Amino acid sequence: MRNSQPESPVSSIGERLSGADPRASITQLFESMRPDLLRFAHWLARDRSLAEDIVQESLLRAWRSRDALKDQGAARAWLLTIVRREHARLYERKRLELVSLDEALESQAPAKAADPESDLFTLRNAIMRLPIEYREPLLLQVIGGFSTEEIARELALSSTAVLTRLFRARNKLRTFCGMSPVPDVSTSEAAP
């Protein structure tokens, strides 16, 4: 929930648990993933405060349905999926694309002068400016480590559509970074 207190649901639950409780290990596991989840949510939502809320809500959801997690090795992908869906829910409800991107980018301006790697700065802004339909599969691939097929399943798209979106995402980043775009590919974006 957007206005909930920013305490950790995992931590607060964890405080109630005894050390011997098997649930403590999953609490610890979730908590260890928090930085990755926050980074992923932050890139998705492009707003730190919103990202914190998304992760908070996602961890609550994950905790409630923790029995669905059969393999702890799959926890990272599972949690990233929950974060993505939580962001999508908020996005659908509140048109979160309206988050003031210009303000967010302007606030980074002081960092530009101090950052000798200005091309990375440009790229960071370019990724922030990518439309959500291109940014989302790119983040799932790069941060989440998802394969094309896994992204296709998650986004309910065909594999070809995912390849096309990933291609277009990088092609747009080429343009933003001053490189000439290559001609677009003529593939369809049909759902599976």
Add this chain to the structure above:
Amino acid sequence: MSCEQVRLQIGADPGRSAPELEQHLQECEFCRQFRAEMRILDAKIRRVLDQPPVSAGMPRFTARWRPWALAASVLLAMVAVLGMWLLRPSDTLAREVVAHVQEEPESWLARQQVDAQSIDEALRGAGVKLGITSDRITYAQSCWFRGHYVPHLVVQTAQGPVTVMILRNQHVSARRAFQEQGMSGVIVPASQGSIAVLTQGGGANIDAVTAQLQQDVRWLPDAH
């Protein structure tokens, strides 16, 4: 594999390697160069995404600021309502259409005819069909716009490419011409929404394309 297939594979995953791909790259200097560039770009993308988007200087709202943030948002909402009243909706719509087209600069570059199936798929999500099959459509995608998927087409004319967006859920009361960011165009009412037609520089005859589309667009009854 064709150059286009190779570009798609490399653009989607520059690190990918497959025998068929490597064979093509041995024979194609352009695709080899493209992969080299994309691998450099991808290394930078991974480096950037390895950090949160804003590392310093970003104002961060904490819980004690939230009541103030809420009050500010109420005030902003009132200002926004006033702003919406002052800004006519169709003007805002034109601006958003232009912004969307600017985000897809590659759409103007496409020269290869899009097959009929791809055109149908781009139209299907919006519950639209075209009464004719045009061999002049060189770009056909289903794009996310104002909370809905809308068809985004580029049609080649003798005077240059023309972009068409079929906006099922956006209603305008009358034809409105606009000029924004070096693009000129019109948004015209249609039976189930509106149609935006725009061009760069104003060379192409957008009125002819608009009139043709108003005749040829078929609105399906059960679209979401």
